[in-house]
Amino acid sequence: MIGYRTPTESTAPRNATAADVVLYEQRVLGNRLGVDRATLAQLEHLPASRLLWVCLDKDGARRYGPDTPSAIVFERVIARDGEGGLLVLTLGWIQEELPL
Numbered sequence: 001m002i003g004y005r006t007p008t009e010s011t012a013p014r015n016a017t018a019a020d021v022v023l024y025e026q027r028v029l030g031n032r033l034g035v036d037r038a039t040l041a042q043l044e045h046l047p048a049s050r051l052l053w054v055c056l057d058k059d060g061a062r063r064y065g066p067d068t069p070s071a072i073v074f075e076r077v078i079a080r081d082g083e084g085g086l087l088v089l090t091l092g093w094i095q096e097e098l099p100l
Contacts, residue, residue, distance in 0.1 A: 003054030006065030012048035019043035033079035060084045
């Protein structure tokens with residue numbers, strides 16, 4: 001699947017896991033993500049860099065920053081924020097526009 005994202009300054013510590021990201025979102029930011037224990041256990045074995053917040057369309061992604069959204073290939077949706085944002089497990093980045 002493909003989602004869209006604008007660049008942000010937000011990053012997790014280098015040794016953080018994907019589970020750490022979910023727990024931070026829930027415990028510190030107060031976001032109710034509804035991630036079950038089995039999924040959380042799987043995320044403990046993946047780096048935080050595999051998780052990103054994306055939107056399913058470019059207009060939705062533009063709400064989060066002025067830059068041109070980049071297309072993101074993702075494997076599965078981990079959580080939804082109720083405002084069009086999806087926390088996804090990524091496969092990698094796809095450049096929409098290549099530099100000349």
